[in-house]
Amino acid sequence: MNPGPDATTLNGKMEIKSDTDVVDIRSKVRDLCNRIGFSLPETTRVVTATSELARNIIEFAGTGEVRWKILENDSASAPQEETVGIELTFEDDGPGIEDLEWAMQDGTSTGNGLGKGLPGAKKLMDEMEVESGPGSGTRITLKKWSVGK
Amino acid sequence: MTEEEVSIVKVRNVLLVTIPSSPSDRTIDNLQDSILTGMKNVNPEGVILDISLVNIVDSFFARTIEETSEMISLMGGRTVIAGMQPAVAVTAMELGLNFGNVETALNVEKALDVLSGPGTEESSDQGEEVR
Amino acid sequence: MDIDLKLLKSKALDSLLSAVVITNTRGEVIYANPAFCDLWEVEDSDEVTGRLLGDFVKEKNKLEKVVDDALNQGKWEGELELSREDSDLLEVKVSATPIETEGEPVARMVTFTDITSLREKTRTIRRQAEQLIESSTPIIEVWDGVLAAPLIGQLDTERTQRFMERLLEEIVDSQSETALIDITGVPDVDTRTAQHLIETVESVKLLGAKVVLTGISPSIAQSIVHLGIDLSEITTKTTLAEGLKHIFTEDTPWKITQ
Numbered sequence A: 001m002n003p004g005p006d007a008t009t010l011n012g013k014m015e016i017k018s019d020t021d022v023v024d025i026r027s028k029v030r031d032l033c034n035r036i037g038f039s040l041p042e043t044t045r046v047v048t049a050t051s052e053l054a055r056n057i058i059e060f061a062g063t064g065e066v067r068w069k070i071l072e073n074d075s076a077s078a079p080q081e082e083t084v085g086i087e088l089t090f091e092d093d094g095p096g097i098e099d100l101e102w103a104m105q106d107g108t109s110t111g112n113g114l115g116k117g118l119p120g121a122k123k124l125m126d127e128m129e130v131e132s133g134p135g136s137g138t139r140i141t142l143k144k145w146s147v148g149k
Numbered sequence B: 001m002t003e004e005e006v007s008i009v010k011v012r013n014v015l016l017v018t019i020p021s022s023p024s025d026r027t028i029d030n031l032q033d034s035i036l037t038g039m040k041n042v043n044p045e046g047v048i049l050d051i052s053l054v055n056i057v058d059s060f061f062a063r064t065i066e067e068t069s070e071m072i073s074l075m076g077g078r079t080v081i082a083g084m085q086p087a088v089a090v091t092a093m094e095l096g097l098n099f100g101n102v103e104t105a106l107n108v109e110k111a112l113d114v115l116s117g118p119g120t121e122e123s124s125d126q127g128e129e130v131r
Numbered sequence C: 001m002d003i004d005l006k007l008l009k010s011k012a013l014d015s016l017l018s019a020v021v022i023t024n025t026r027g028e029v030i031y032a033n034p035a036f037c038d039l040w041e042v043e044d045s046d047e048v049t050g051r052l053l054g055d056f057v058k059e060k061n062k063l064e065k066v067v068d069d070a071l072n073q074g075k076w077e078g079e080l081e082l083s084r085e086d087s088d089l090l091e092v093k094v095s096a097t098p099i100e101t102e103g104e105p106v107a108r109m110v111t112f113t114d115i116t117s118l119r120e121k122t123r124t125i126r127r128q129a130e131q132l133i134e135s136s137t138p139i140i141e142v143w144d145g146v147l148a149a150p151l152i153g154q155l156d157t158e159r160t161q162r163f164m165e166r167l168l169e170e171i172v173d174s175q176s177e178t179a180l181i182d183i184t185g186v187p188d189v190d191t192r193t194a195q196h197l198i199e200t201v202e203s204v205k206l207l208g209a210k211v212v213l214t215g216i217s218p219s220i221a222q223s224i225v226h227l228g229i230d231l232s233e234i235t236t237k238t239t240l241a242e243g244l245k246h247i248f249t250e251d252t253p254w255k256i257t258q
Helices: A019-035 A040-061 A118-124 B026-042 B059-074 B084-095 B108-116 C007-014 C036-038 C060-073 C116-136 C156-172 C192-207 C217-228 C238-247
Strands: A012-016 A064-074 A082-092 A125-131 A138-146 B007-011 B015-017 B046-050 B079-083 B103-105 C019-024 C029-032 C074-081 C089-101 C105-112 C140-143 C148-154 C176-185 C212-213 C235-237
Touching: A012 A019, A012 A040, A012 A138, A012 B026, A019 A064, A019 A082, A019 B026, A040 A064, A040 A082, A040 A118, A040 A138, A040 B059, A040 B084, A064 C156, A082 C116, A118 A125, A118 A138, A118 B084, B015 B026, B015 B108, B026 B046, B026 B059, B046 B059, B046 B108, B059 B079, B079 B108, B084 C156, B084 C192, B084 C212, B103 C192, C019 C036, C019 C060, C036 C105, C060 C074, C116 C148, C116 C156, C140 C217, C148 C156, C148 C238, C156 C176, C156 C192, C176 C192, C176 C238, C192 C212, C192 C217, C212 C238
Parallel strands: B015 B046, B046 B079, B079 B103, C148 C176, C176 C212, C212 C235
Antiparallel strands: A012 A064, A064 A082, A082 A138, A125 A138, B007 B015, C019 C029, C019 C105, C074 C089, C089 C105, C140 C148
């Protein structure tokens, strides 16, 4: 579903192809984090990770998509504990990450700064899943939970 | 929030640069040029980057600050980052962001003291080290 | 006792706690269970039958679009914010599925589950957890520009992270240039805890303030050295009193003029 500018659905997606889209997706994600009750530091972490990976899409693939989803977790092992979270998926049809292991190391850079930013995003979020390979595009899924983990 | 302008002002012998809350990439690029022009025209002791309005700092922003501070340093000035928001400091720390050879201050007033007050050796120990 | 399954099935929807509505292919309601009537505050299902699903919410078009989209893709499940006519905003989990006979869709079923209170509960739990953590790690302004934080008890990751966030917020709120962190009450320090402390010190520096660490017991000092942790960048003093003395007498021009 494509959200309109005033959509209140809690799931959606946005195309990323320019710098202004990065600003927009940050706004959207911030809004979602506030809605589900994340604290300011938690929100800042999520929005920063979003900014990093959205920029990656533009830098390495030119264009791509970010999808968001509000998560709910009724943990079977702790029925009293209800948590909410956010899931963000960054997908592009770009060249893909050649060496995933290398990219995940701390401090990897393509020569102009923090480069791929994957280790950073992983540190800021609770879960991260990367699917990528040379020539087959990239899909990165991030999750962050609030209240107990 | 609409895109706001960066303001650059000369205060005493220092350049005070105030950065808006959600600067676009173009704003950030222009910022660098404006600062360097300011440095040339005014030849200040240093530059204060007031980021008290900024609520997100990602690696792109950090890199820009790092580059800018390097340029300022080459032109004989110091760079002080003032007013970083708490949530930004937390994230910058966790991301291991490197702002380069900059000093930090709680606010613009203290930043001015750092740059033009007496006995400023103590404050230069507040330089940045990436982890 | 014979249980008539057919009868049970036909009664099942009526007994469901979730709101269920069945519409025909034109979007008109042909059945609504009691839970639906409760949720949307209508007297009984007669008021509902024959009307369009979107009639009950202010976000009429949005809801109808969701249901339409869903049925083009087979089904839809997600969360929406919908308001009743009396303007109450609810957070609702919605799922829409087609009902088919012989491969042809003849109707649609839409269920609604009110998760507003779930969300509220979550927010309350969070607040309470935070209050608990806050009360066990107080941060006090002991002097103009000086904060003191006596840490007591084991420092796990969660707690230390919260503490760091709060300390930074306090520093900015009070515009204090010095934070005295006292760990007299911390029984032991492992690599992880030391790492967190170092991170806290680094982030305080980013704000333009600094940390004085006090209360390092002999056993902690030993652990730190054995673990090979480098605290040389941090100012440390043995006791809180020493820490305060250091702060007030160190040679910093702007403090003297305060």
